[in-house]
Amino acid sequence: MSAPLLEARRLSVEIGGKTVVDRIDLALAPGERLAILGRNGAGKSTLLATLAGLRPPAAGAILLGGEDGSLLAPRSAALRRAWLGQFQSDPFGSSVLETALTGRHPHLGRWDWESRHDAQIARDALRSVGLAGMEARQVHTLSGGERQRLAIATLLAQEAPLYLLDEPLSHLDLNHQMAVLELFAATARTRQAGVVMVLHDPALAHRFCDRALLVHGDGRSLSGSVDDILTAGTLSELYGHKLRQLEDAGHRCFIPE
Amino acid sequence: MPSRRRALLILAVLTLSTVAGFSLALMAGSLRVTPGEVLGALLGQGGSGDIALQLRLPRAIAAFACGGLLALAGALMQVLLRNPLADPYVLGISGGAGVGAMLAILFGLPLLAVDALAFAGALGATFLVFGLAHGDGSWTQTRLLLTGVIVAAGCGALIALMLAIAEEGKLHGMLFWLMGDLGQTFTWWPALLALAASLVCALPFAREMNLLARGQMQAQALGVAVDRLRLVIYLLASLATAASVTTAGSIGFIGLIVPHLVRLAIGNDQRLLLPASALAGGSLLVFADTAARTLIAPQQLPVGVLTALIGVPVFLFLLSRQPK
Numbered sequence: 001m002s003a004p005l006l007e008a009r010r011l012s013v014e015i016g017g018k019t020v021v022d023r024i025d026l027a028l029a030p031g032e033r034l035a036i037l038g039r040n041g042a043g044k045s046t047l048l049a050t051l052a053g054l055r056p057p058a059a060g061a062i063l064l065g066g067e068d069g070s071l072l073a074p075r076s077a078a079l080r081r082a083w084l085g086q087f088q089s090d091p092f093g094s095s096v097l098e099t100a101l102t103g104r105h106p107h108l109g110r111w112d113w114e115s116r117h118d119a120q121i122a123r124d125a126l127r128s129v130g131l132a133g134m135e136a137r138q139v140h141t142l143s144g145g146e147r148q149r150l151a152i153a154t155l156l157a158q159e160a161p162l163y164l165l166d167e168p169l170s171h172l173d174l175n176h177q178m179a180v181l182e183l184f185a186a187t188a189r190t191r192q193a194g195v196v197m198v199l200h201d202p203a204l205a206h207r208f209c210d211r212a213l214l215v216h217g218d219g220r221s222l223s224g225s226v227d228d229i230l231t232a233g234t235l236s237e238l239y240g241h242k243l244r245q246l247e248d249a250g251h252r253c254f255i256p257e
Numbered sequence: 258m259p260s261r262r263r264a265l266l267i268l269a270v271l272t273l274s275t276v277a278g279f280s281l282a283l284m285a286g287s288l289r290v291t292p293g294e295v296l297g298a299l300l301g302q303g304g305s306g307d308i309a310l311q312l313r314l315p316r317a318i319a320a321f322a323c324g325g326l327l328a329l330a331g332a333l334m335q336v337l338l339r340n341p342l343a344d345p346y347v348l349g350i351s352g353g354a355g356v357g358a359m360l361a362i363l364f365g366l367p368l369l370a371v372d373a374l375a376f377a378g379a380l381g382a383t384f385l386v387f388g389l390a391h392g393d394g395s396w397t398q399t400r401l402l403l404t405g406v407i408v409a410a411g412c413g414a415l416i417a418l419m420l421a422i423a424e425e426g427k428l429h430g431m432l433f434w435l436m437g438d439l440g441q442t443f444t445w446w447p448a449l450l451a452l453a454a455s456l457v458c459a460l461p462f463a464r465e466m467n468l469l470a471r472g473q474m475q476a477q478a479l480g481v482a483v484d485r486l487r488l489v490i491y492l493l494a495s496l497a498t499a500a501s502v503t504t505a506g507s508i509g510f511i512g513l514i515v516p517h518l519v520r521l522a523i524g525n526d527q528r529l530l531l532p533a534s535a536l537a538g539g540s541l542l543v544f545a546d547t548a549a550r551t552l553i554a555p556q557q558l559p560v561g562v563l564t565a566l567i568g569v570p571v572f573l574f575l576l577s578r579q580p581k
Contacts, residue, residue, distance in 0.1 A: 049474070052478060054474055054477050054478060073480075073482075074477060074480045074481060074482045074483075075480035076480075077480065078478065078479050078480030079480070082478070083474075083478040085472070085474050085475060085478070087472070088471070088472070088475070089471070089472060090470075090471055091339050091340065091341055091470070092335075092341060092470055092520065092525045093525065094471075094524075094525055095524075098259065098524075098526070099471075101259075102467065102468055102471065102475075102479060103479070105464065105465075105468060105479045105480060105481075106479060106480040108464070110461050110464075111461070113259060113260060113261045113528070114259060158479070
């Protein structure tokens, strides 16, 4: 049994002096998918960035592939996990292919230029998010949804075994939402990748994840398998709005009262 | 698709334009020198080509080095601040240098002291801005930019004060220094050395700079040691600017416009953009300085005025042919 891709031990996260996540333990095995849900401002993104090692935890430790994340060099951390942020901005402009190629950075030496092999990986990643044929387009001519898919392609080109996705579905229309979730489900299944995603739709979380972590934003949190934890009761309390649960063909659906 | 071959090709073309700039600079002037005479002097045969080597070559090298330094510093500042409007002077470095130089001229100090005080002023402003912006350890781009702009404004006020109280006879020298002038250049080699050194130090980080330009968090997630990289860029850009300002005063425009010109022509890959900007900035300043000393000879124009007059139409042309 290999080490978990991601492990959090007694992890606490603070935002502006307020503890939003209090001493949680978490382990993600290869092939597992975890959803993080919570209200706006509950600290989901901050928690995800902390898990990625992009900001220091208030307390506790994070292990990436069994090694302490705070001791890893930035480049070797980038070979162990890929992180999708909520905002992309390019003040200087660049082409779609160039942007996807930035995902290859951790694989290249200081003086290396991207090879044909790297370009092929980037093109394959673009194809898998439905951006084939747009390689030469300037990024600022893309729509919001296309940019989001480009960011996901860049992430895929990074070829890390662990994906940390902050609202991967933002700006996406319904069919691309499903396509992206299917894509990461397939990556988890065939390549044994681990996926952690911040989602806003508990039904999609139930359908595409194995486990869920509910973050209340006041230090309380709850985690477990999606079947146990994504219920009308827990979610109504999480969002502070009464929800009704429906089931159809094994899929759960939550309707606001 | 970025490739090393394309980069080398573009750099070769820019090197040719640099050679053309130097040839023109050596031949043009109140005493015209033929290409044959220049070659003869280069081969050590003496003759009228000597004037080209002894008077014009050092000035052309200084112009090339300063232009290169400014363009490089501008490109670095634009990445550091993630702001296309950033130029080498945006963080108050030229203001600091200006205060030092004006003080030296005001007290009638020799040329060497003007350079020394200008350099000290540039470094002083650099550390002042960095210290203030870095105060709590978390320096954001906005804070750095604001601190720089404020320090520059303070320096501007001091310079205006010194201009107001200066004697008539010193005003001309002060104004030329402020507009940028290669006629008063003390020596050319420190600037050239600074250009070579800053290019050598910046190029290994060029691909990381590409990522930094896309955002700090993204760069960090892709394996860039962001804090170290930003410190490296800040120091390199500051030293490059200080070296140029010390050599030739504050020549405007090159640092802002050349990186954009190059970016519009060849894209925003820093691995190519940094050396290409240095070459393009260097040759542009060589051309401009040649024009500055020959257009209405024997009188000389401030070269900073000419760089703007050449740069603006070229820039607008490139901007208009950019695909939408």
